[in-house]
Amino acid sequence: MSGAECCSNPPNLNPSGGVGHVHKIGGLPSYLTASPNSNRAVLLISDVFGYEAPNLRKLADTIAAAGYYVVVPDFFDGEPYNPQNPDRPFPLWIKDHKQDKGFEAAKPIIEDLKRQGVSTIGAAGFCWGGKVVVELSKSRLIQAAVHLHPSFVTVDDIQGVDIPTAILGAEIDSISPPELIKQFEEVLAAKSEVDSYVKIFPKVAHGWTVRYNTEDTEAVKAAEESHQILLDWFAKHLK
Secondary structure, X not given: OOOHHHHXXXXXXXXXXXXXXXXXXXXXXXXXXXXXXXXXXXXXXXXOOOOOOHHHHHHHHHHHHOOOEEEEEOOOOOOOOOOOOOOOOHHHHHHHOOHHHHHHHHHHHHHHHHHOOOOEEEXXXXXXXXXXXXXXXXXXXXXXXXXXXXXOOOHHHHHOOOOOEEEEEEEEOOOOOHHHHHHHHHHHHOOOOOOEEEEEEEXXXXXXXXXXXXXXHHHHHHHHHHHHHHHHHHHHHOO
């Protein structure tokens, strides 16, 4: 499921933002930011606005500072969704940027990371990226996953997951409403062998973890809480 909430509050894209750099990995231009000599990697899979979003790159830098090699790939071939482009309305744009393509494009990135000596990989998906992360999880190509207000993810998807998984949902969300997030929680809770964490954040809307207003103290606080949960989850499961 997808809709207007996936496209709300678009960020001002800044290709030069962050302390990292852009370099190709697995054939895709990616924002790379790393802790020196880390053999633990985190793949951040963006929402429809892509890998240049400042808040996403800021989060990548924060994760890197905690001891990880962080990769934020451009899965959209230089064409993130632009709500100001009348020639590429969302239904047309999404046909060219489906998550199955993102899943396939992520495989060479993971192979490249392993060739570089990375021993354990986690992935976090935001909105659009949630479906890519769930496919990586089902294929056991990663060791831990975090979903932040995912789009397109189904109960059947979660039933196929058997790696440590955290899901952070929003109270105000018609894309992945609290009722669906609770179903995800029930499915994961029934898997005694799978460590899981699920939380529905009150008073926030779809996209709140990366498309927040940096001038809004409460919005920043909610986003930062979600980021800390992500960091704690990877610290627990990426060894």
